[in-house]
Amino acid sequence: MSSRRNRLEVIYDILKAISKDNRKIRKTHILYKANLSHSLLEEYLDELIEKEFIDKISDSGKTTYELTQKGFDYLKEYKKIIDFIDSFGLD
Amino acid sequence: MTHIFLVPKWFFGYDVVLELLFSLVCILVSFYSYKIYKLSHNNQLKIFGVSFFFISIAYLAQSFINFAVISNLNKTISIFLKLRNVLIFNSIGLIIFIFLFLTGLILLVYMTLKSGSIKTFILIWIISLSGIFFSSRKLYLFYLFSSIFLFFINLHYFKNYLKKKKKRNLIMVTSFLFLFFGSIHFIFSVNHSLFYMIGHVLELFAYLLILLNLILVLKK
Numbered sequence: 064m065s066s067r068r069n070r071l072e073v074i075y076d077i078l079k080a081i082s083k084d085n086r087k088i089r090k091t092h093i094l095y096k097a098n099l100s101h102s103l104l105e106e107y108l109d110e111l112i113e114k115e116f117i118d119k120i121s122d123s124g125k126t127t128y129e130l131t132q133k134g135f136d137y138l139k140e141y142k143k144i145i146d147f148i149d150s151f152g153l154d
Numbered sequence: 155m156t157h158i159f160l161v162p163k164w165f166f167g168y169d170v171v172l173e174l175l176f177s178l179v180c181i182l183v184s185f186y187s188y189k190i191y192k193l194s195h196n197n198q199l200k201i202f203g204v205s206f207f208f209i210s211i212a213y214l215a216q217s218f219i220n221f222a223v224i225s226n227l228n229k230t231i232s233i234f235l236k237l238r239n240v241l242i243f244n245s246i247g248l249i250i251f252i253f254l255f256l257t258g259l260i261l262l263v264y265m266t267l268k269s270g271s272i273k274t275f276i277l278i279w280i281i282s283l284s285g286i287f288f289s290s291r292k293l294y295l296f297y298l299f300s301s302i303f304l305f306f307i308n309l310h311y312f313k314n315y316l317k318k319k320k321k322r323n324l325i326m327v328t329s330f331l332f333l334f335f336g337s338i339h340f341i342f343s344v345n346h347s348l349f350y351m352i353g354h355v356l357e358l359f360a361y362l363l364i365l366l367n368l369i370l371v372l373k374k
Binding site: 071074114137142143146150152 | 199323370
């Protein structure tokens with residue numbers, strides 16, 4: 064499996080973790096569920112916020128993350144994305 | 155550029171339809187690739203989609219030129235553009251086709267090389283296109299370069315198939331093999347009309363396989 068494929072899978076795991084936990088989740092929970100190092104998770108979260116897959120919400124000193132519509136679309140279409148990448152040799 | 159394809163008389167018109175079909179398949183792949191790119195932001199998908207878009211427009215341009223040649227439209231266009239004769243019209247059409255098709259192919263090669271540097275693409279693009287446009291045998295060189303690029307794309311798909319051993323990957327290897335052999339036949343088509351027809355038939359098999367692959371993805 065290539066690194067590109069792994070990247071898409073990690074994104075899937077992060078988004079799945081956020082979607083499962085009442086759609087709002089703290090960073091430590093994502094860290095545990097996605098099984099990533101802290102620095103790597105930071106990198107992914109920054110990228111996902113930038114690409115508008117998730118929103119960062121700061122409320123009373125607590126920071127949580129929630130999925131945007133784009134994030135939900137990614138989860139819904141994940142199999143198709145992987146299938147297309149696989150079929151056309153893009154990984 | 156003074157080369158014109160020698161086309162078997164009975165094949166006139168069929169080539170126009172086939173090129174339109176190739177253009178349609180390529181635009182479908184490009185559209186779906188872009189759709190998936192918008193969801194995943196995977197850069198490979200963007201390059202793949204753009205490359206098929208260029209190839210699609212190239213076939214559309216070629217189809218239009220061939221249609222113009224076999225119809226009265228050529229006369230109208232020649233008057234409209236104040237072009238001296240059919241030869242100039244064909245030459246411009248071929249230059250557009252070469253530019254678009256090669257750009258698409260080089261993008262595909264760049265994607266398979268996974269260099270990550272845009273300079274790799276620019277380097278191959280400049281060397282290939284300048285080589286062709288300064289050559290006196292443009293068509294020969296164009297199809298030679300196309301065959302070389304398709305050979306490298308085939309290597310990528312063949313390695314991919316060996317790694318995964320899936321039917322879908324085999325379909326892609328086979329389709330690009332057809333495109334590769336089609337391109338080799340086009341090298342000879344400059345002087346032999348039969349090769350022009352064989353080249354188109356091989357391309358038809360290739361694009362039907364690519365379409366089949368796309369349908370299999372969409373069906374899921």
